[in-house]
Amino acid sequence: MPERTKRLDLRLPTDHPIWKYPKGTRGVIAREWLNFGYKFSQIEERLSQIEKRLENTPIKHSVNNQNVDQSTTVDTKKLRTKVMNMLGGD
Secondary structure (H helix, E strand, O other): OOOOOOOOOOOOOOOOHHHHOOOOOHHHHHHHHHHHHHHHHHHHHHHHHHHHHHOOOOEEEEEOOEEEEEOOOOOHHHHHHHHHHHHOOO
């Protein structure tokens, strides 16, 4: 049975990168970009959930091979920046 689809009409500026692709391939490229954008938004959502869990969570760490239990917390803004940079996001 063929996959059911719906049509999405979309207006883009004339300088949008999609216009660099040949006519006939733009639909496939746009669909890939939309799917990638959705997956990326899921990653951002998951990262936000992780940040919330890490906020004010004490972390045990080692100093000279001895476990030290200190009230160290994670700087979630730095963590988000590092992860987003790794993923190529803003």
